[in-house]
Amino acid sequence: MDSKLTPAQRKKVIRDNVAGWLFTFPSTLVLFVFTFLPAFVVIFLSLFDTNLVGKMDFVGLGNFRELLGSGDFWGSVLRTLYFAAGSVPVAVAVSLLIAVLLNAKVRGRTFWRMGFFIPYITPLVATSIIWLYIFNPGFGMLNAALHFVGLPPSRWLSDTVSAMPAMILYSTWHDIGFAVIIFMAALSKVPTELLEAAQIDGASGWRTFWHVTWPMISPSTYFVVIIYTISAFKMYTQVAVLTQGGPVDSTTTTGYYLYQQAFGQMRFGYASAVSIGLFVIIFLLTMLQRKVTGRKVFYG
Amino acid sequence: MTTMRQSVFWNKVNRVLLYLVIAILFIVVVFPFYWMIVTSLQPQDVVMNVPPELWPRHATFQNYIDAWKFAPWLRYFGNTLFVAVASTLISLATSSLAAFAFACIDFKGKEALFNLVLSVMMIPAATTLIPNFLIIRTLGWYDTFYALIIPFAASVFGIFLLRQYFMSMPKELWEAAQIDGASRLRYFRSIALPLAKPAIVTIAINSFLGSWTSFLWPTVVTQSQNKQLIEVALNTFLGDNSQQWAQLAAASVFTTIPIVILFFFVQRQFIEGIGGGGIKG
Numbered sequence: 001m002d003s004k005l006t007p008a009q010r011k012k013v014i015r016d017n018v019a020g021w022l023f024t025f026p027s028t029l030v031l032f033v034f035t036f037l038p039a040f041v042v043i044f045l046s047l048f049d050t051n052l053v054g055k056m057d058f059v060g061l062g063n064f065r066e067l068l069g070s071g072d073f074w075g076s077v078l079r080t081l082y083f084a085a086g087s088v089p090v091a092v093a094v095s096l097l098i099a100v101l102l103n104a105k106v107r108g109r110t111f112w113r114m115g116f117f118i119p120y121i122t123p124l125v126a127t128s129i130i131w132l133y134i135f136n137p138g139f140g141m142l143n144a145a146l147h148f149v150g151l152p153p154s155r156w157l158s159d160t161v162s163a164m165p166a167m168i169l170y171s172t173w174h175d176i177g178f179a180v181i182i183f184m185a186a187l188s189k190v191p192t193e194l195l196e197a198a199q200i201d202g203a204s205g206w207r208t209f210w211h212v213t214w215p216m217i218s219p220s221t222y223f224v225v226i227i228y229t230i231s232a233f234k235m236y237t238q239v240a241v242l243t244q245g246g247p248v249d250s251t252t253t254t255g256y257y258l259y260q261q262a263f264g265q266m267r268f269g270y271a272s273a274v275s276i277g278l279f280v281i282i283f284l285l286t287m288l289q290r291k292v293t294g295r296k297v298f299y300g
Numbered sequence: 301m302t303t304m305r306q307s308v309f310w311n312k313v314n315r316v317l318l319y320l321v322i323a324i325l326f327i328v329v330v331f332p333f334y335w336m337i338v339t340s341l342q343p344q345d346v347v348m349n350v351p352p353e354l355w356p357r358h359a360t361f362q363n364y365i366d367a368w369k370f371a372p373w374l375r376y377f378g379n380t381l382f383v384a385v386a387s388t389l390i391s392l393a394t395s396s397l398a399a400f401a402f403a404c405i406d407f408k409g410k411e412a413l414f415n416l417v418l419s420v421m422m423i424p425a426a427t428t429l430i431p432n433f434l435i436i437r438t439l440g441w442y443d444t445f446y447a448l449i450i451p452f453a454a455s456v457f458g459i460f461l462l463r464q465y466f467m468s469m470p471k472e473l474w475e476a477a478q479i480d481g482a483s484r485l486r487y488f489r490s491i492a493l494p495l496a497k498p499a500i501v502t503i504a505i506n507s508f509l510g511s512w513t514s515f516l517w518p519t520v521v522t523q524s525q526n527k528q529l530i531e532v533a534l535n536t537f538l539g540d541n542s543q544q545w546a547q548l549a550a551a552s553v554f555t556t557i558p559i560v561i562l563f564f565f566v567q568r569q570f571i572e573g574i575g576g577g578g579i580k581g
Contacts, residue, residue: 013406019484020407027398028413030454035420038431045430052434094325101322114567115326118333121563121570123513125531126552129538130336133347133545141335144351173329178574185575234426237515241535255426262430263520272430279427286422 046272063273073274075249076257077281079164083253084232086168088225094172095179095224100209102180103187113184117177124174128241131170132157135242157243160250167251171238175231179224186220187213219292226289230282254278336556339549340364347545363550370547371537372525373554380530383445384511387452388504395458395503396496400488402459403466404474420456429520436521447521448529452511458503465496502573505566512559530555 005013046064049057067073098116102109119127134141135156143153156166190213198208214221236255239245245252245260252260258278262271339347340363341356401407402414432451441447469492477487493500511529518529528536534555541547563570 015484016405017407020401020405020410023397023401023405023484024413026394027454027459028417030394030450031417031420031456033435034432034451035423035428036416038428038435039423041431041434042427045434052437098322098325101318101325104318106318106322110568112322112326113571114564115330117567117571118560118563119329121509121559122333122556123515123531123534123559125515125534125538126556127332127336129534129548129552130332130339132538133339133549134332134335136545139348139350139352141352147351173332176329181571181575230424234424236426237531240515241538258426258429259516262433268430268434275427275430279424282424282426283422 042272042275045269046276048269049267050269051266052268059269063270064276066270067273067277072249072252073254073257073277076252076254079251080232080235080253080255082164083168083171083235084229086165087172087232088228090168091172091176091179091228092221092224095176096183096221098176098180099183099187100213103184113180116180119174120177122174124237125241127174128170128238131173132242135166135170158247160247163243163247163250167238167242170242171235174238175228179228182220182224183217186217190216222292223289226285226292230285230289233278233281233285254281336549336552339546340553342546344544344546347549363546364554367537367547367551368554370541371533373533373551375526376528376530376533377558379445379526379528380512383448383529384508386445387449387511388507390449390453391455391458391507392500392504394453395455396462396493396500397488398454399459399462400466400484400492403463404492405484417456417459425517429516433520442521443523443527445527448511448514448518448527451517452507455503455507457506461499461503462496465499466492469495498569501566501569505562505570505573508562509559 047058047060049055049059049062102112102116106112137143137153137155137158140156142156146153154162157163194212194216195208198212203211232253234255235253236259239251239253239256240259243251245256254274255278258271258274261267261274265271338354338356341359341361342353342363343358343360344363346353346356346358398417402410436442436447436451439446441450473491474487477491482490513531514529515531515535518532522528522532534551537551538548
């Protein structure tokens with residue numbers, strides 16, 4: 001400590017230090033125990049073959065070797081990417097359309113916006129239940145609608161081919177509101193002078209959109225794409241309620257596979273290795289997102 | 301003149317088209333909620349009709365009564381409310397204190413500690429699921445409310461957001477308070493906190509919604525019926541009544557309604573919190 005300080009100043013420095021550490025202590029403790037410590041524990045566990053109740057055999061990098069050679073793991077990664085590839089473009093297109101329409105000075109904007117946003121805040125279990133009913137191959141609303149327009153019915157969640165598209169449909173419906181809000185915010189920040197200038201130059205609405213608006217909002221588009229892709233890898237609840245990963249693994253995404261290996265098969269060591277694999281994937285996606293858009297992301 | 305009248309005409313057509321497209325999209329998105337309510341009011345034998353009946357001609361509340369009687373829902377609501385309120389209040393307290401220290405107090409190691417806290421963002425919950433399950437068991441908290449509350453008793457998002465707020469407050473305010481002899485805690489409580497109200501509301505809504513809709517974590521760390529949270533209980537109800545669509549819809553309605561009502565009250569803050577305040581409603 002600086003000896004030139006007066007006793008009063010010195011007292012203040014000491015008090016500042018005490019207060020600083022005291023005030024940050026509760027948060028730091030919780031974060032240490034439930035986030036930092038687990039990050040190390042998961043690495044430790046990944047080196048063992050363990051069911052956490054007795055068996056605890058050291059296997060070195062055996063779990064990782066199994067992981068890298070596992071058709072089930074890579075299958076789950078591919079299915080997750082399939083889910084992302086099916087849901088993200090649709091989510092971006094539809095949410096952008098909604099945001100553009102709502103930004104066109106419509107009346108009752110708050111009301112419309114609330115409608116588009118409400119699926120996002122409603123719980124996954126409750127809404128999955130009603131979609132189970134909607135997807136029902138026998139008397140569900142979706143097949144009734146297909147029949148009404150003269151299309152053949154689908155078995156939706158009960159068929160290995162249509163289960164993932166159905167999962168994509170549900171998830172896109174549930175999460176679309178988030179992207180709508182992001183795009184509405186982005187659109188409202190596009191300077192109106194730019195749009196007016198383009199119009200004066202004789203550009204059509206369509207051209208103005210592609211050459212002015214779309215490039216201006218591209219950071220938000222990247223943000224939405226990466227956030228939705230990351231959440232695909234973390235997805236668990238709707239899989240558990242709608243399909244439990246089936247039929248025949250057709251909807252077992254990586255998040256669900258992790259849970260299955262841990263709490264279904266009691267293979268906590270191997271599942272820890274899956275966790276680390278998941279971390280690497282999400283970390284790379286986050287780095288990509290930061291590099292491209294410079295936004296900070298908060299995980300739930 | 302004709303061209304102008306024409307363009308007025310086309311403008312009107314455009315407006316009509318605009319509202320038409322919005323309305324169609326709106327109906328598609330909101331329809332599952334309508335369907336949830338209609339189904340919950342239908343007699344059980346009607347819900348398996350082909351084609352489905354779009355309007356409940358013989359509306360009945362019997363499904364609500366049957367579904368409600370099937371399980372101790374009041375208990376589940378109580379558990380969920382308790383866990384949601386407790387984790388919200390505790391995380392608000394810990395994050396605002398930490399944010400205040402990071403923003404307003406000079407202490408040794410502040411920068412390093414703050415960076416460490418921020419780095420927590422890089423670790424997703426999916427990665428810490430298994431070790432946290434082990435830690436909860438080691439602490440002896442398996443199947444207790446501690447397991448549902450304490451891991452959420454701090455929020456990096458909250459610390460980050462509140463710190464921004466506290467840092468944007470004029471320094472003179474803090475200096476004046478110190479000259480007046482106010483302690484740090486007093487300044488924090490009576491000046492800094494009230495000024496950060498919008499951030500506090502945003503954090504509270506996020507935390508409350510998070511607890512109310514949580515599913516995976518309570519599935520992993522609780523077991524007994526009297527610790528069950530609403531979403532887990534609803535999934536169990538689904539398992540026990542997998543073909544009772546009318547009752548399932550009724551249970552979905554009454555477990556979702558509290559969150560929808562809450563949302564109506566806070567929707568502006570919540571949406572602005574996501575959109576970064578760029579949109580006005």
